[in-house]
Amino acid sequence: MASQLKNVIVVGGSYVGRATAQELARIIPTTHRVLLIEPHSHFHHLFAFPRYSVVPGHEHKAFIPYTGVFNSLPNSSSHAVVQARVLSVQPQYVKLDREWQGSNQIPFEYLTIATGTTLAEPGTIKHDDKVSSVQYLQRHQEQVKKANSILIVGGGALGVQVATDLREYYLEKEVTLVHSRAQVMPAFHPKIHDIVQKRFDELGVKLITGARVVVPSERFSTDGSQYEVHLTNGTRLTADFVILATGQKPNNDLLRDLIPSNGESLANPKNGFIRVRPTLQFLDSKYPNLFAVGDIADTGLHKAAKPGAAQAAVAARNIQAMIEGKEPREHFSWSPAAIHLTLGLKRNILFRNPSGEQTEPTVKSSDNGQEDLGVEAVWARMNVPVDSPSRYHL
Numbered sequence: 001m002a003s004q005l006k007n008v009i010v011v012g013g014s015y016v017g018r019a020t021a022q023e024l025a026r027i028i029p030t031t032h033r034v035l036l037i038e039p040h041s042h043f044h045h046l047f048a049f050p051r052y053s054v055v056p057g058h059e060h061k062a063f064i065p066y067t068g069v070f071n072s073l074p075n076s077s078s079h080a081v082v083q084a085r086v087l088s089v090q091p092q093y094v095k096l097d098r099e100w101q102g103s104n105q106i107p108f109e110y111l112t113i114a115t116g117t118t119l120a121e122p123g124t125i126k127h128d129d130k131v132s133s134v135q136y137l138q139r140h141q142e143q144v145k146k147a148n149s150i151l152i153v154g155g156g157a158l159g160v161q162v163a164t165d166l167r168e169y170y171l172e173k174e175v176t177l178v179h180s181r182a183q184v185m186p187a188f189h190p191k192i193h194d195i196v197q198k199r200f201d202e203l204g205v206k207l208i209t210g211a212r213v214v215v216p217s218e219r220f221s222t223d224g225s226q227y228e229v230h231l232t233n234g235t236r237l238t239a240d241f242v243i244l245a246t247g248q249k250p251n252n253d254l255l256r257d258l259i260p261s262n263g264e265s266l267a268n269p270k271n272g273f274i275r276v277r278p279t280l281q282f283l284d285s286k287y288p289n290l291f292a293v294g295d296i297a298d299t300g301l302h303k304a305a306k307p308g309a310a311q312a313a314v315a316a317r318n319i320q321a322m323i324e325g326k327e328p329r330e331h332f333s334w335s336p337a338a339i340h341l342t343l344g345l346k347r348n349i350l351f352r353n354p355s356g357e358q359t360e361p362t363v364k365s366s367d368n369g370q371e372d373l374g375v376e377a378v379w380a381r382m383n384v385p386v387d388s389p390s391r392y393h394l
Helices: 015-027 046-052 130-146 157-169 191-203 305-323 375-381 389-393
Strands: 006-011 032-038 042-044 063-065 080-083 086-089 093-100 103-107 110-113 149-153 174-179 206-209 227-230 236-239 241-244 290-292 338-342 348-352 362-366
Touching (some): 015 305, 046 157, 110 305, 157 338
Parallel strands (some): 006 110, 149 174
């Protein structure tokens, strides 16, 4: 019976959490089941949010049912997706914000945290249900449509992609991006700045670097009235609409009830990410059954889905080893920062920082992009095939 199975929990159902849950379901023995705990009713395809916050008609495609997560995997009926928010992690159980199978606590033998980070909207959407999330993107599209001048705050991937999509889709709009550093996307080789600057020049996007926007204590107005924006270098700009594309906030609140063995925080106080060993177990030896993967883990790697997926496999194999009474010996490996970056509705690049003896980054560019970013393939990977446009509304 399911109640007799030992639980292996994954907290967080985005790209890396889903990959971790699926890899665990492939390899753990039948004495255990995987529970993927996620507050969203649907998988949030975050990579599409920049495009879908600007270009209308595709927003419903960004939210994919979790129904296919464990399909075609061993003992698929044993595993489950639990729609709930984990309020806190205890050494042997998690507390939920709602009941599941008659209790708001779920015991576990092993647990992996894959809660990632939160961005300002529209990089992250706060709603848990599909209807509200779709409506948020539609409202954002309308605000963009009404504005004649748009200011984007932040020169990471989100800001760059929104700026290029905006300017290409709405040629008449004035688009300005402000970034606090001298180079946009500073995690990458400086050549990416040159590529972005050239594309901005082609599209007519104004770039201001080396200055911060003074963000008001209350949210920027969205009533359509023009207002003044102050920069730290003394410049004043006017804009009809402001889009915040600022930094990531680690989702580590669920650790607050765990007491470290040595008095040091379980999360790195410098950045908020969970300290881990090379095995991706918590660094604190008091919690050998707790793992962290993806953006929330303090690995020193670039925060992205691809290195996160590799970590998912490492954590899963180590948990399998521990279930079998063996030592966890798999280590995550270093890889250079890389990104698939859109620079307009069709233009996109694959960019990878130098590694080894390389001195120059690897860059591949193409103009084969699709307006909906080829989202049908993502639905297929989620085991929810799209045989009719109506499927996107599931």
